[in-house]
Amino acid sequence: MSAKSNIRLNINGRDHAITVEARRTLADAIREDCGQTGTHIGCEHGVCGACTVIVDGMPVRSCLMFAAQAAGKQIRTVEGLADGDKLHPMQQAFMDHHGLQCGFCTPGFLMLAVGVLEHNPDISDDDLLDVLSSNLCRCTGYQNIIKAVKAAAKEMRKG
């Protein structure tokens, strides 16, 4: 498994020219080859959602996608959420509602929630709960995450 190819990953608007094996996951490529370590790896089989990033507008598990499959697509990671010093409304809401403790699952939740709300700003509470139940958090008991996402949804609709 040593054949490598040259690809370009566009992360948060910036191109990264990297050389990867076909089997390299997008998560590993983002972290190891592009140095963006805000995307975390929690299970490597698509259950926990810690590695969630937005690819061409949709939240995806970057551990279940190969880097080569993401070549040429627009990838957004947690590092691209804030506008300079100003936190994204989702980040601000997580802070306001104590939606994080250890912070390991947080980037995945942020990208999941932002990706879904950008697509469907008026999502119902029950559908939102369904969406959020696709990622795991071991610290918060989820209720503060739910509160934060609902508050951010309101902000984002204004916005």
Add this chain to the structure above:
Amino acid sequence: MSAKQKFIGRSVPRLEDRTLLLGQGRFAADISFPHQWVMRVVRSPSAHGKIKSIEVSAALKLPGVHAVWTHADVPHVPAIPFRLTGLKTLEPYQQPVLAKGVVRYVGEPMAVIFADNTYLAEDAADLIDASIEPLQATMLATGQPGSFAPNLSTEPGVLQKAYGDMDAAFGNAHAIISLELSVGRHSGVPLETRGAIARYDEARDVLELHGAAKVPHWNRDTIAQMVGRKKESVQLYEGHVGGGFGIRGEIYPEDVLVCVAALKFRRAIKWIEDRREHLIAANHSREQHHHVRAAVDAQGRILAIEDEFFHDNGAYMRTHAATVPDLAAAMLPGPYRVPAYRAIGHIRLTNKTPCGTYRAPGRYESTFVRERLMDAIAAKVGVDVVEIRRRNLIKKSAMPYTLGLDTLGTQIVYDSGDYALLLDKALKAARWDELQDRLCKRRRNGEKVGAGVAIFVEKSGLGPFDTVRVEVKGDGMVEAITGVASIGQGVETVIAQICADTLGVDYTNIRVIHGQTDRIARGMGAFASRVTVMCGEATRLAAAKLRDKALNAAAELMQTNAAALDIVNGEIVRVDARGPSMPLAELARTLPGGLSAEDTFESKHMVYPYGVHVAAVRVDADTGNVTIERYAIAYDIGKAVNPKLVEGQIAGGLAQGVGGALFEEFQYDDAGEPLSVTFADYLMPTAREVPEISVLVSEDAPSPLNSLGLKGAGEGGANPVGAALASAIDDALQRPGAIIQLPVTPQRLKALL
């Protein structure tokens, strides 16, 4: 301390959040060094067997694979020693860093590969050919003990804790109630897996270990001893830690192996655990089987409790040694008056993953046992589950209450508490009477709904000491340097709040340093809900000392006396608000030795928070699913430094408690093959399963053992969840005593229906 508290008691935003929200956290996997090698662990595929040979040559032939080690390469490295409750008889059962002749659980490290990258290392691991002759696997902790090794049985020790006249109590009993109860094997399972990155720095002759957590100083001293270096030449560095829960930060084989390899190869060695490894190799917890008996009088008052239990510790005795069964035995009496008590705890080894602590260790288990017993006593004497508890609660007037047992090297003395008052508050918050009426009506309409209650005493603030040094830095910040650790619980914020109020500065101007062994000589770390209590009080002492120093020095410069001065927002000002002021940083610059102070808080006793959980559930008769409809928690922690963070701790603990009560279980087949090796079969609760809760943080019983009245808040969310849900499910089924085993999975509940 400044006259008024501006920060203590307020839910100020966390100092930790911004970095984490921006994706700038530095977790173990985020740390890399130039030219590093990765380490991959080759794990036993067999639950029990003799290693005949481990063939490594094919793996070594792969380009980019540098070395493969088996036990023969590290015979000089000792087994991992005990950190807590280390009984002598348990020592022969300690785990070697690589299997020595015999493998004893699926997942045991047999060999390690050092290679250029993880993909390559995993390829190489596939080429390792181990020939293992199977031995009979012991999978049950009950029954006759088996053989661990020649002349060593699988029962390395039996704990006994007792007081009072058991024979008289059972002889005079109106009734004797006996139960057999089990708690399933589950664990903390943080979202960040373990990781360890070691490097040797020739320039300073220092071995560095990054990715440390929980108890960095203890681990530094122990690793130094294991690798044969002076402790001053080994330093541990804690970055961000993706959840602790007891499991993370203990010394495991992998931590030692990266250190030994970094010294040998003079390369940075990086090991990051994958999830499958985590689920079979990191500490499991909780698995116990109890036979409990109570002697009661005609009113259901407890005369005596006897509990004989079997603690399944898996294949080896790891760092916690007898801690979990010891705590289970010592904390079982809980909030009730138990005139005579005896616990006999059989520590047993099986061919499963070795065990350690998990949030509310021993108490999750023994609270389940005790509270099941209370429900059974209620049924026996014909009173309701609340009344039976009221009749037995220890009264406020009995505080401080000496239990007559010890644990973790301390005598158990409940320092303060008004258990009956908190029960009233919790029932009121849960609207218990109204709830009973409504559930009754719904049951008449055919629904299987019910409510349950559980009461518990927690322990926290384990000593024996914590030291803090507070320094005013040139940039105007104040550093509080501690030997505790942060596992995501908000240490930086809480310690900053205490430091800020004591000193007279804003909490955002405090930088809390933790988990860095090169910054402070000693420290106890973060476990046993100890940080806010022990480090909090040490911080207060050190900051008060610094404040005195600053005021005295400033008085001289400002030609007044110290009593005429105050520190407000980091400025030294005159109390009468006249004349010039001086920033602390400026004062520090004028003093030849700078401005700093260090102090230590010592405590021989733990402090004991207590709580009540009330649960209401609906059981689906078709699927066996349990839906939690309402959950109320009241927890008295003496004084909440940051109420929002306390509520966060409680909510998080509850979610983990729900996991262990309804979903999570490490299962094995009869041959010892683990069946729960992914998140698809080890089921942790999601946002769907964890209910909204109401939390009442109460401050009725400040601890008399520290000046702020603090007790730790970390474990009360988890402690009685199995107990409360079991009680509620019994009620929903209208079958007292139906639930005798956790987790109550849909399959098990279906079988009951």
